[in-house]
Amino acid sequence: METIVVTGGAGFIGSHVVDALLAAGKRVVVLDNFSTGKRANLARWTNHAALHIVVCDVAHGIFAALAPITRDHGPIARIVHLAAQVSVVHSVQNPLVDMSINYGGTLHVLEYARAQGVAKVAFASSAAVYGDVETMPVAEEAPCQPMSPYGIDKLASEFALDYYASVHGVATSALRFFNVYGPRQDPSSPYSGVISIFADRAKAGKPLTIFGDGSQTRDFVYVGDVVRALVAAIGDGNSRAIANVGTGGETSVLELARMIVELCGKRSKIEHAPARAGEILKSRARVDRLRDTFGIVAQTALVEGLRQTVL
Numbered sequence: 001m002e003t004i005v006v007t008g009g010a011g012f013i014g015s016h017v018v019d020a021l022l023a024a025g026k027r028v029v030v031l032d033n034f035s036t037g038k039r040a041n042l043a044r045w046t047n048h049a050a051l052h053i054v055v056c057d058v059a060h061g062i063f064a065a066l067a068p069i070t071r072d073h074g075p076i077a078r079i080v081h082l083a084a085q086v087s088v089v090h091s092v093q094n095p096l097v098d099m100s101i102n103y104g105g106t107l108h109v110l111e112y113a114r115a116q117g118v119a120k121v122a123f124a125s126s127a128a129v130y131g132d133v134e135t136m137p138v139a140e141e142a143p144c145q146p147m148s149p150y151g152i153d154k155l156a157s158e159f160a161l162d163y164y165a166s167v168h169g170v171a172t173s174a175l176r177f178f179n180v181y182g183p184r185q186d187p188s189s190p191y192s193g194v195i196s197i198f199a200d201r202a203k204a205g206k207p208l209t210i211f212g213d214g215s216q217t218r219d220f221v222y223v224g225d226v227v228r229a230l231v232a233a234i235g236d237g238n239s240r241a242i243a244n245v246g247t248g249g250e251t252s253v254l255e256l257a258r259m260i261v262e263l264c265g266k267r268s269k270i271e272h273a274p275a276r277a278g279e280i281l282k283s284r285a286r287v288d289r290l291r292d293t294f295g296i297v298a299q300t301a302l303v304e305g306l307r308q309t310v311l
Ligand code: NAD
Pocket: 007, 008, 009, 010, 011, 012, 013, 014, 031, 032, 033, 034, 035, 036, 037, 038, 056, 057, 058, 059, 081, 082, 083, 084, 085, 086, 101, 105, 124, 125, 126, 127, 176, 177, 178, 179, 180, 181, 186, 193
């Protein structure tokens, strides 16, 4: 039985990846420090013989933390690297912390992969590597001008993946996620994903706050589609591939707020607050490469994904 490590496996996206890998008959090691991840996200697998939970900081001591697993079950075949500090705003306020987790963590994973002969590393990069791009949809060839430490660390991680692939022969893929949403996304921080916040408030009939006039757009992609992309990327023979993961569509934040209010049926008010400083106005992925390289096309329409998330 092949063993796959999922760093950040107790988090929102990671726990859905764990579901898919266990359902596919893999041995899964969740490596997570539970800073934002939760045991509840993995509750359905409690006592599953093929799930191992290793509590560890991805940027400190992963060799020692994984040693008992490899001693008992043999080497790690593949790593899905998702563990990160995920808030763009937090990275602006705490760039050194962001760098040590998001860039440092990637280096630790790649060093482990090199030293232990891991066959493939798939990495959660981000649309944040692009910065404010004028031409939409944004293709992978577009110049990267990240506007936050978070975006810089994701881009630096992509360079590190490429270096380990070309110089050390570790096969890698980087997936640039656009705005991912779905069940288990945690709404509790002011910097949580907008859909999780809006859904949480609309279900309680509370007002929704839009930063700015709400004309800013995002390419909202359902977590199930992101998981299919990650599972394809970790299992295939590609190396050094970089691909956007989005739907190819865009939705304004105002339109999104109206859809969520309507789905919840509680007539929440929509209020406005000043726009977030330095944030991008338009975001929409070009998705040809995701289809051509990994055979993946996002299938979940926004209204359907919102229903799965909200109801
Ligand atoms: P999340 O916060 O739910 O998951 C992150 C997980 O990483 C959590 O389980 C957390 O406990 C763990 N973690 C954080 N720091 C760690 C550390 N130092 N050591 C070990 N574990 C650590 O967020 P998510 O939305 O599931 O994000 C998963 C990945 O996808 C991240 O790399 C994020 O940057 C990337 N991403 C997410 C989105 C999105 O819209 N959600 C978009 C682009 C990229």
